[in-house]
Amino acid sequence: MSVEKPFADAANPSTDDPRIDRALAARTRRPVAMSPALLDALDQDRAPIAPTSALRRVVVPVLAALVAVVGSAVLLPRSGEMTPGMWAQSLALASLGALGLYAVFARGPLGLGLAPRWRWGYVAASLVLFQAVALGTASAPNEPQNTRKQNGSVPRAMEGTVTDGVHQGTMGATEPLGGPGQCASYGTIIAALVGAMMLRSARRTSPVSPESTGASAGVCAGVVGALALHAHAPTDAVHVALAHGAPVLLGAVVGAVVGRRTLAP
Amino acid sequence: MERSLETLMEAYCNGDRKAFEELFARIAPRVSSLLLAMSRDRALADDLTQITFLKLHRARDAYQRGAPVMPWVSAIARRTFLDAHRAKRRSRLTLTNEGELPEPPPEPVEGDAFGSLNDDELKTLNATMDALPPQQREALELLKVQGLSLKEAAAITGSTVGAIKLRAHRAYEALRSALGAKATVAESKEAHPKTSEGDA
Numbered sequence: 001m002s003v004e005k006p007f008a009d010a011a012n013p014s015t016d017d018p019r020i021d022r023a024l025a026a027r028t029r030r031p032v033a034m035s036p037a038l039l040d041a042l043d044q045d046r047a048p049i050a051p052t053s054a055l056r057r058v059v060v061p062v063l064a065a066l067v068a069v070v071g072s073a074v075l076l077p078r079s080g081e082m083t084p085g086m087w088a089q090s091l092a093l094a095s096l097g098a099l100g101l102y103a104v105f106a107r108g109p110l111g112l113g114l115a116p117r118w119r120w121g122y123v124a125a126s127l128v129l130f131q132a133v134a135l136g137t138a139s140a141p142n143e144p145q146n147t148r149k150q151n152g153s154v155p156r157a158m159e160g161t162v163t164d165g166v167h168q169g170t171m172g173a174t175e176p177l178g179g180p181g182q183c184a185s186y187g188t189i190i191a192a193l194v195g196a197m198m199l200r201s202a203r204r205t206s207p208v209s210p211e212s213t214g215a216s217a218g219v220c221a222g223v224v225g226a227l228a229l230h231a232h233a234p235t236d237a238v239h240v241a242l243a244h245g246a247p248v249l250l251g252a253v254v255g256a257v258v259g260r261r262t263l264a265p
Numbered sequence: 266m267e268r269s270l271e272t273l274m275e276a277y278c279n280g281d282r283k284a285f286e287e288l289f290a291r292i293a294p295r296v297s298s299l300l301l302a303m304s305r306d307r308a309l310a311d312d313l314t315q316i317t318f319l320k321l322h323r324a325r326d327a328y329q330r331g332a333p334v335m336p337w338v339s340a341i342a343r344r345t346f347l348d349a350h351r352a353k354r355r356s357r358l359t360l361t362n363e364g365e366l367p368e369p370p371p372e373p374v375e376g377d378a379f380g381s382l383n384d385d386e387l388k389t390l391n392a393t394m395d396a397l398p399p400q401q402r403e404a405l406e407l408l409k410v411q412g413l414s415l416k417e418a419a420a421i422t423g424s425t426v427g428a429i430k431l432r433a434h435r436a437y438e439a440l441r442s443a444l445g446a447k448a449t450v451a452e453s454k455e456a457h458p459k460t461s462e463g464d465a
Contacts, residue, residue, distance in 0.1 A: 017437075017441055017444075020409075020444065023387060024390075024405070025409070025410060025412075027298045027302075027410055030297065030298070031293075032289075032293035032311070032314055034286075034289060034318070038315055038318055038322070041319055042322065046280050046282055048278070048280035049278045051278075051330050052326060107329045107332070109332065110332055110336045110416075110417060111328065111329030111332030111337050112336060112337065115423055117425075203327075204324040205327040207337065207343075208340050208420065208423050209423050264348070265320040265321065265323065265341050265344070
């Protein structure tokens with residue numbers, strides 16, 4: 001305990017007043033007795049605890065994510081081949097997932113994990129970056145639609161991306177899963193499974209901000225869900241933004257709520 | 266030789282009950298003080314201290330061995346207070362069996378007289394401490410009472426080092442000026458006893 005010089009690294013240590021310091025330190029002099037409930041808890045559970053590294057906690061959720069993504073890539077029907085652009089987008093999503101694992105499981109030198117502002121930053125950045133990935137998911141436009149837009153006021157750079165996406169995404173015209181609803185449901189189920197495993201592994205490890213940890217876990221699981229869907233070669237931007245993005249957004253909200261209840265010690 | 270808190274925590278994680286008892290004896294007063302500073306209610310602070318240690322016991326597998334104990338325990342205590350505070354805000358007021366409003370929470374007990382402050386000054390200090398904004402009081406408590414570093418206090422509160430430094434500085438200045446004003450009044454009374462009495 002360094003009561004003598006707690007402001008040693010402060011900008012203005014000259015503000016210390018020894019009289020105030022001693023009086024404040026004296027506030028901790030009151031002895032406290034253990035309650036019967038605490039004594040009972042100690043009697044009932046005194047088993048030694050094996051040290052658990054953050055790496056060990058990560059193993060199960062990572063395996064679950066891998067199984068989900070690889071399984072989906074193999075089992076889901078495809079609407080087309082994966083282009084180099086789509087591989088790049090998959091890599092971007094995988095990176096977001098890896099960052100999410102770090103945000104949830106990194107403990108830091110104090111054992112308290114990342115500061116909440118970094119976790120919330122991850123959540124916000126993921127939501128924005130996911131939309132960027134979605135906008136980048138532009139397929140070659142269908143001929144009739146392309147012809148239709150030549151006479152309209154849509155900028156040429158936007159042709160075949162957002163506007164086609166609105167049409168295809170809302171109609172579900174090229175969806176091998178049968179429509180945006182099915183995509184969103186499938187991604188949400190994957191995200192729920194992976195998220196549950198993440199939250200289970202991270203249980204009682206977040207005394208500072210369980211909400212931000214839960215939201216990070218939810219977003220990370222949602223990104224895994226979106227990645228699993230991405231492998232089936234989606235064809236338009238709005239479909240990816242809405243149907244594939246639903247698990248990410250839901251993950252953030254549900255993760256924050258569930259995290260608050262389950263992650264705090 | 267006294268074992269460090271980290272050594273005690275590790276021994277406790279390995280199933281040594283004596284280590285927990287020693288750990289409790291050493292840090293429970295500090296946790297209680299932190300919770301008292303946050304809640305300003307002695308009875309509630311005592312209850313929350315017990316809950317904090319129950320949580321610590323249940324979550325001991327989440328403790329990162331070798332990491333400083335106080336920031337971790339302080340973070341659990343802070344979380345416990347926030348949860349209780351939220352629950353209290355949600356709960357409805359319960360009447361006693363006689364249909365009357367319950368007794369208001371007791372005033373915090375004054376700190377033990379210690380150091381070179383007299384009883385009067387100590388009362389002023391405690392009153393000023395209680396009147397501080399919660400965030401300033403918390404920063405001062407973590408730095409000056411718990412003896413944590415700026416980094417540790419920032420990690421516990423989820424804030425930045427700069428913000429903690431500023432809050433603690435403002436709180437400290439408030440205490441200093443309160444004590445200074447007290448001293449000035451006392452000095453002027455000593456210098457002009459008749460004038461003061463005449464005014465009264």
